[in-house]
Amino acid sequence: MIIKESVKDRIITAASELFYFDGYNQTGINKIIEEAQVSKDSMYRHFGSKEAIAVAYLEKRQRMISQEMTEFISAYSPGNDKIIGIFDYLLHWLGEVDFRGCGFQNIITDIPKDQESIKDAVRMYKNEVHEFIQNELNKTASEEMDTIEISNEVMVLIEGAIMLSQIQKNTWPLIAAKKACIKILKD
Template sequence: MGRTRPGDARGKVLKAASTLFYRDGIHVVGVDTVAAEAGVTKAALYGNFGSKGRLVVAYLRERDRLWQEQVDEITAACPDPRERVLAVFDAYEAWLSRDGYRGCAFLNATSEFPDPADPVREVVRHHKTALHGYLRAQVTRAGEPDGLADELMLLLEGATVRSVVTQDAEPFRTAKRLAARLIGHQPA
């Protein structure tokens, strides 16, 4: 059996952690389980991340990076800022339906890490602030009031929670219709 290179081990651990932390919860999953799922030693896991806390932060940062890629991909074809806003609802729907309606990984993490000073919470704040900033930039470009971004965030977060409860995507479609009304988007 060949040795796993350090970069390979890091990627394998992140992939395993992402699956396990999202599916089962962060505190429930131990580093032994992550290492076994990744096919690496515990020493390799610690050598790459230093601690479970740093692994959790890396998992959330990677998830944020992947989320940004998906939003960029979905909104790239939308020249109008109003269409970009509505495409974010499509991105949320695609992301959460693909992941089995387990909810927002960032909000799930906040429930497991209640201390606002925890580094995990900083990653969550960064993610949510970036999303809010993106929405604010789009509504500003569309000539809409700045505060509309707050309302859109509430629609997105509410649809996320509702989709977990109902285990389906309809809440995102409903939220998208409401968002279209709020931003005065008239479908072509």
């Protein structure tokens, strides 16, 4: 049985592809309407603005990536191994999207300064990842380990490696960041 996607879901699906691959500023409402095959009236019945569509896109992306990453690293041991597994997941994922990069990083650099709800959605996801790392560190940390500081360092490695991999269209930044993370976790 084929389940027909709702109008709201079609709008989010179309916007997700367009925002991720074409960019937020480069995607107009009319293009979303065309791709989703909905009327302008239907679109505005579900979303009051392009910004609201972007927030829905980021929420969908957050759920998707969190689920994919959780499944990918489920075989890794709790603690440091799961943190290292994040880099393996990123290597797998960035290859699949031809190094397009992080949808959250991409959109935050592409929005007008007054679009606070989008910034909040990006922060929420990045904070979720940061919290995950800190929780995993706490599972295997020694008493003298500063898990807050180490989780900060790991987040910077992850974010920088994603961005540089996108720029270079290569995996070496992620591989180098993974090696640096292993060194940090051994100290």
